Amino acid sequence: MLALGVGVGVVLSRWMPTAAVQPQVAAERKVLYWYDPMVPGQKFDKPGKSPYMDMQLQPRYADEGDAAEGSALRVAPEAVQALGVRTATVERRELAAHVVAPGTVQLNERDVSIVQARSGGFVEKVYARAPGDVIAAGAPLVDLLLPDWVAAQREYLAVRALGDAALGAASRQRMLLLGMPESLVAAVERSGQVQARYTVVAPQGGLIAELMVRQGMAVSAGMSLARINGLGSVWFEVAVPEAQAGVVAMGQTAELRFATWGPEVFKARVAAVLPEASGETRTLRLRLELPNPGQRLKAGMSGQASLQGPTRAELLVPSEAVIRTGRRALAYVVDAPGRFRPVAVQPGREVDDWLVITAGLEAGQQVVASAQFLIDSEASLRGVLPQASASAAHAEVHSSRGRIDALGRGELTLSHEAVPALRWPAMTMDFKLADARLAAGLRPGQAVSFSFSKQGEDYVVVDIRPQTASKGGRP
Known part of the structure; x- marks a missing residue:
């Protein structure tokens, strides 16, 4: 950056009028002081060679502003053209929050059937099934011999032969209470024969996730035979x-x-x-x-x-228009042709080649979209960077919703919802406004959504917007 700054200083100094190169212009422009671009804080009252570097001191003209006053950087039109400076407009657009994330397909665990033995007995036959097989609903799984069911069927047939309707109904009800399905009871009634073997079928189609039964084994009432997952x-x-x-x-x-x-x-x-x-x-x-x-x-x-x-109006600038380092996020606003002012911004999410700006810029402003690193180097040398603002711009931002209780000059009182990230419960508290213009159009009692960050000892609102009637209300 130091080498780049020296190079940019040399380029810009060649394009900008100086006392040595254009004496006739220097006579018309008032010189405030001379300075070394590598040590911009040190001022000299006359031209000459820098005591710090092997280079001539540069003049600071009155119409360029003073770095100590936080002024913008002025660059001659010829230098702007030579550096290839391109600008873009800060736009406000309706933008939908968009999330793209990877994932994997899983079986639907809500669509699961467990097949169990309804009575104790023995496995006589297991059909050709295995875990991982896909079967249809009603597919046979296993044949069981259930002695309790056989005894209950014989009893029913004997009672029915006596012709006692009441005893027959009671005996039939006993078979159902033992767990026999209605279809099996109907088969006994229809054939008049004991159905000794009962075939367990799949209650639904799907994947056999588990098969816990083998031919010849004994089963008890309630024992799981298979687990089927629907597809x-x-x-x-x-x-x-x-x-x-x-x-x-x-x-x-x-x-x-x-x-x-x-x-x-x-x-x-x-x-x-x-x-x-x-x-x-x-x-x-x-x-x-x-x-x-x-x-x-x-x-x-x-x-x-x-x-x-949901969609909401967002401020957007080209992603390349914001300079982001570990300690600051800056954009260069074009105040006038050839005049660039560094502004600390709060960047949000990126959408394609655009960056959402939550604080620091306004719709319609022109920002530098190319060669801003060269301008930033020169601004750093001249000491016009907003250090305090840049530091504040990287404070962690939190969002919440609430209602305006009071509105003052540069501050407001909000009754807001809980902020889990800060372990705050719902409460009423005072906030500063990052910009007094944020209060335009707001009034006490209005429901709002807002974003804030801690700057020093204060909590500062960096963005605030009214909520619609359907979403608003007391938090």
Whole structure:
């Protein structure tokens, strides 16, 4: 950066009028002082060679402003053209929150059937089934010999032969209470014969997840024989970054894409937002549910989910217009042709090649979109960077909703909802305004959504917007 700054200083100094190169212009412009671009804080009352570097001192003219006053950087039109400076307009657009996250297909654990033995007995036959097989509803699984059922059937047939209707009805009811299905009882009535062997069938079609029975083994009442998972619908589990979790909600529609099926889009809905976030990956798990006709989606397949949140008006600038380092985020606003002012901004999320700005800029302003690093180097040398604002711009920003209780000059009182990130309960407190213009159009009693950060000892509102009647109200 030091070498780049020296190079830019040399380029700009060649294009900007100086006393040595253009004496006739210097006579017309008032010189405030001379300075060394490498040590901009030191001022000299006459031209000459810098005591710090092997270079001539540069003049600071009155019409350029004073760096000590936080003025903008003035660059000659020829230098602007030579550096290839390009500008862009700060735009306000209706933008939908958008989340794209990877996920995997899982079996729908809500569509599960457990097949159990209803009475004690013995396994006489196991059909050709194995875990992982896909079967249809009504497919036979196992033949059982259940002695208690055989005894109850013989008793019923004997009572029915006596012709006593009351005893016959009681005996029939006993068979049902032992767990015999209505179809088996009807077969006994119809044939007049004991049905010694009972075939257990699949109550639904799907995947045999477990098969816990083998030929010749004994079974007891209530013992699980098989577990069948339906395949009519599947889950798609997604890991959403914690910072984007506010976009998702129950019942929300999502679009899924799989490499197996190319550009085809599958529609799903958010069936559950799991209550625990991963402490290792800082993600929140979502469970999407979608139909699976033809069983095209298999458990374990990976894909990508796209979720759209509600739309809201956002300020946008080209991503390249913001200079972001570990301690500041700056954009250069064009105040006039050749005059650039560094402004500390609060960047939000990126949407394609655009960056959301939550504080620092206004719609319609012109910002530098190219060669701003060269301008930034020169601004750093001249000491015109907004250090305090840049530091504040990287304070952590939190969002909440509330109601305005009082509105003053540069501050307001809000009754707001709980802020889990700060472990704040719902309460009423005072906030400063980052810009007094944020209060324009607001009034006490109005429901608002707002964003704030801690700057020094104060909590400062950096963005505040009225809520509609349907969303507003007392928090």
